[in-house]
Amino acid sequence: MDLSLTDDQAALRESVAELFEKQATPERVRAAEARGHDDALWRVLVQSGIPTMGAPEEVGGGGATVSDLVVVAIEAGRRVAPVELPGAWAAVHLLACSAAGREVLDGVGEGAVVPAFALRPLRAGSAGPVPGAAAADLVVALDGDELVALTRPEGTVAELLPNLGSAALAEVRTGVWSQRRVLATGEEAHRAHADAVSLWRVLTAAALEGVRREALRLGVDYVKERHAFGVPIAWFQTVQHRLADEATAGDGAELLVQEAAWARDTGDARAVALARMALLFAGETAFSTAAASLHFHGGYGYTLEYDIQLYYRRAKAWPLALGAPRHELRALATDLFAPRGLSKDLPAPHHSQARGGPLQGGRTTRPGPDFTEHDSLAEFRRSAREWADEHVDPAWADLEHATGTHHNADLHALLGRQGLLGAGWPAEYGGTDVDPGYALAVFQEIGARGLRMDGWVTTEMVARTILHVATEEAKQEIVPAALRGEVVIVLGYTEPGSGSDAAAARMRAVRDGDEWVVNGSKMFTSTAHMATHVFLLTRTNTEVPKHKGLTLLLARLDAPGVEVQPVHTLGGQRTNATFYSDVRVPDAMRIGDVDGGWGVMRVALVHERGTATAPGGPTLVEQVAAWARETPGGDGEVLLADPTVAEHLARLALDEEIGRLLGLKVRWVASTGGLPGIEGSMQKLYASEAEQRRVDVLTDLLGEQALLAGDAGPLHGAVEWALRKAPVSTIYGGSSEVMREIVAERRLGLPRSRPTG
Known part of the structure; x- marks a missing residue:
């Protein structure tokens, strides 16, 4: 796992950021709104090789990865650049995969052809509105069982459709786009088109992430300057907390977009689902952030003079080109929860794994931020399970639940006697020769069996602090005894x-x-x-x-x-x-x-760290989805067939993924020697708030069944118990309000508190 950009990508980001800053100024963006396309900007992009950078080098492209394209798309989004890059890249992706398409690919690279991509299949000879089609010379579309490249005869025009995002939207009708070139047929055509739509999702999500970043910057800068009641409104807690929430969700969106790109580049089995998630969440966060920023601008934000309205409109408009979000949520539910799993319609690894690129030198071996998680404890899993089979009494978990005490004295003493608590600690303070990896695998296996080790979690935290700052007398008296299990x-x-x-x-x-x-x-x-x-x-x-x-x-x-x-x-x-x-x-x-x-x-x-459960167990959302897949509703159909149920479960799964990614970032920062203070606060804020949303929705989905506790209820009362536990998640370890203060002050640079006097 390495969540940083490669050196090449860092250089690429700097280069394209400078390009868009010069070529997509607010004045240029406004001037292009009448057509939705800036011809001069497109020519500059062509000169830089950007439209064809995702095609393989052997057909004249730049050999860029999807992760590379994401870097460019984010910077384009930051400047709301008036060109349709995601659709152009999707079209180029399809053209490069076909001999017939490669015949016109040179025209794209030379600037003679502006490509666009029809997201939905042609119906009765028409598709639309198609992003970029009003400015395009060629549109790649699915027409029945044929994937085709459509062009217009010279002298014909595609009529611009007035629209919210001032984009180059147009209907594509075969009567106008009458010249066709067949790229693929049959099942191959359908699979290729679906793959290109998935690519478009990732790249549009990246552009939306750029919109979000700039909208947040505009909002933060403005609240520091705007005064009300004699002070900058940045002092007001409600302003700070809203912006902190937007920044936190935005970090999750950025990670999700990068993960979706990584999944395509590596052929990960979750690529399709992650692409849907990325578009959904990036769209949500971009619009929410732009709306908050516009609100904090007050009446000025509502005027066309201020730039924030450019971001507000596009944040909502860009993802709607694919259709209503509810359709994406239902499809995501199918991807995640349908019995067939994720085996259908998966993209192969992105074809542009070749090295090099139009604005880059050589290519490093990883395609970009790497989300590969290796189980470093794999070699210990079997022996840890055997240890737990021999030593863990199943009745202990029932006792913990009955008493409410998340510490078992017998288990703790056993771990001390066998040297597991002392694994990895200095020998002079009672450390043992037990392999730390084996010990951690045992702790995780204990957690997987429903047992908490709260007493050891706090003991370890304090004992490590003692080693760091205490007197030698305290170290010798406390730490060895703690590692023997005698001190809690x-x-x-x-x-x-x-x-x-x-x-x-x-x-x-x-x-x-x-x-x-x-x-x-x-x-x-x-x-x-x-x-x-x-x-x-x-x-x-x-x-x-x-x-x-x-x-x-x-x-x-x-x-x-x-x-x-x-x-x-x-x-x-x-x-x-x-x-x-x-x-x-x-x-x-x-x-x-x-x-x-x-x-x-x-x-x-x-030093605060817990003992997580062994990986691989289903989440509560996944458990409820499995229950809903087998449980009939009032109409006789299984509950998961209800579109509302499916949408809710998909949205909760998306929430869980964002929480997981924010936690992944905390671990990555720590693994690189950093102190993930702000990252930890963001993860805690998002995950705890998401937990409360989750149990609220799941309880409503279960209806009267959610009232039942223990073995009387579905999933042994897991949802009822989760609702009881949820309120404390936003309180312990620092309340959500405290986490927001930390994010606002340390991440956004907002003042600590409102001044007095």
């Missing part, structure tokens, strides 16, 4: 009334010789009733700003003055409220400097 550490950050504002901690710690005396309370100290220690955020200095007077202490939970009270939650999990009355903590158990606790917390967050 929980987090004591949140206090009643402070929520996600951890820096507002009021718990007091006062120095008394070689000890600290602690008084106060903590909320949501999960697993405290089964732990040995708590990592306490305390206030040691009240005379400095709140972030600077904090100190972290590691206190024993069996110390005099500690009280643990259960707190039961909607989702069935037990958490705790803990109270501390004159609790004494040795200074040796101070983790980090006095008043340096905020910095220690940031170190701890770097």
Whole structure:
């Protein structure tokens, strides 16, 4: 996995960005709206080899990958360039695959022929509206069982259809486009046309991603300048949060477009579905961002003088050329959930795998951002399953569900005795010779069997922080015992009334010789009733700003003055409220400097990581789709045959893919040595909000069946339980509001808070 552009693509992006900045200025875009096409810009693109860059080198093309085309399409979209590049590239793709088509391909490369592509088959000799056809000399279309290249006799014109996006839309009628060249027939023609439509989806999605980027920039720049009530509106939280949501979804759209291109370039089995997803989501995010930006422009955004309206119109218009999104959603549901799977209508790897390109030198071995995920633990999977078969009691999962405690003391002690907790840790602090990969595979297999290891997750996080910042005495006393399974550490950050504002901690710690005396309370100290220690955020200095007077202490939970009270939650999990009355903590158990606790917390967050379940299990959406495929509705048909049900499930699957990609980016940034702070906040924001949308929709889809819990309900009550758990997803680990603040400030450069006075 490598989510960066290749060096060639970075150079390509810089080159085409400069080209479009000069040749597709707002003035040029407005001037071209009457025709929907800028002839001078097209000539410049031809001179650069861009229209034919996706064709193989052996037929005169540039040998570019789809990932390369995406780079260009994004930059074209950023400038809403008045040329129809996705359709031209789709047409060139089909022309290059046919001997008859290659006869006219030179004309495209020389600028004598402007190509377009009819997305829908001809019906009764007509198709349309076709993007780019009003400016085209040649249209590639599917006519019955023939894939044809249609041209107009000299002197005839294709009438421009007035339209929302000021594009070169026109009907294509065989009476006007009367000269035809057959490129393919029969099943080959249908498959080739479907493949080109899929390519068009990816490239139009890329252009929409460019629209979104520029619309977001226009909005962010404007809110920093526009004043209301005496301050820039960028200070207003509602403005910041809306833009943060748009930026977060936009990052997901960018990743999805790149993944769809990668899938075509590599022949991945998900290519068709990912192309649909990319167009749907890129269209949604482009329009939502443009609409938000226009809104924040106020009345000026509604005028033709301001550029944002150019983006607003095209963000909605471009994807509608293929038809209503509901049809794409239904087709996506078929791709994802139909029993036949994804085997039909798959494209072969993109034909332009050849090296080199019109604006590039040599080609690296990867086609662009690489989404290949290798199971680095594959060699350990079998032995991990065997370990779990031997040692994991199936009754433990039932006990966890019944008690709401996501920690099993017997399992934890066993993992410690067998050296699994110490795998990969330094030997001088209790590390073992167990292979870390094997240990992680075991942890994942445990998760796959329905067991959580919350006690180890927090213990590992704190123990790694101790290794980083604590005294040698603390390291030697705590870390080896933790790796033996004898010490379990929980987090004591949140206090009643402070929520996600951890820096507002009021718990007091006062120095008394070689000890600290602690008084106060903590909320949501999960697993405290089964732990040995708590990592306490305390206030040691009240005379400095709140972030600077904090100190972290590691206190024993069996110390005099500690009280643990259960707190039961909607989702069935037990958490705790803990109270501390004159609790004494040795200074040796101070983790980090006095008043340096905020910095220690940031170190701890770097080490925060969980133990994921083994890969390959179906998601809740996939489980419900399988249930809907077998369950009849009121009309006797299975529920999945209901178009509304299919659309909803497809949309939820799209949400899940965006959450997965944002998580993938977090892992990639971390794997390259970076600290994925902003990326982590974006992933948490999107995934948690999506979880709440997901369970709301799934509950409604199940209807009265969603009321039933446990074995009385479908999927053993999984949807009912998910609805109970969902509310906390946008709260724990930092609320969505806090995540939006982080994105707004650190990603968009918006101010932290509204000024006073």
